[in-house]
Amino acid sequence: KAGVTQTPRYLIKTRGQQVTLSCSPISGHRSVSWYQQTPGQGLQFLFEYFSETQRNKGNFPGRFSGRQFSNSRSEMNVSTLELGDSALYLCASSPDGTGAYGYTFGSGTRLTVV
């Protein structure tokens, strides 16, 4: 079955702009989690969505937001971009987000803010 699909693969944005990233989970998976990966901080949890509801949120400012659609696809939005938002953004798919079945990651979106 198809894996986790993230688009776009690469993005270059200017400070102050906003950006939207997309994640399509494995078919049948209803939970999508988002992570930010940077050389200094490693992989950090942003938030998780299940059945169009955000159930969990990490310690990121309100500029980071997301949503999930009825087909389980999820989008993540970052507003008022800062240079420090440059990172690899990964999403993870799981059947229910409980951790019982593990998590499958997409290939990520590399965001560069200039």
Next chain:
Amino acid sequence: EDKVVQSPLSLVVHEGDTVTLNCSYEVTNFRSLLWYKQEKKAPTFLFMLTSSGIEKKSGRLSSILDKKELFSILNITATQTGDSAVYLCAASYAGGTSYGKLTFGQGTILTVHP
């Protein structure tokens, strides 16, 4: 604060060597310990360990969890250049308080020379 610590942070070996990667954790409501291999972008799943003392094996890779001492090891025997990657361990959570969340270690960068 939940914490996952990996050691060593980097390791350089020659083909054919055996390596042991370490992961210790201090996590409330711990469910499982997961190992991932990250070569370019997508972390790819290796193992999920939930029970203590039961070794999981996949080819030349094996892993075990010690829930009393709060650590896990990942062993790779007869290393090959294709094993060069960042190896990540992560803790998942039980109960309904941390849906979709993994807490990651910093990663171990493994370099295998021919």
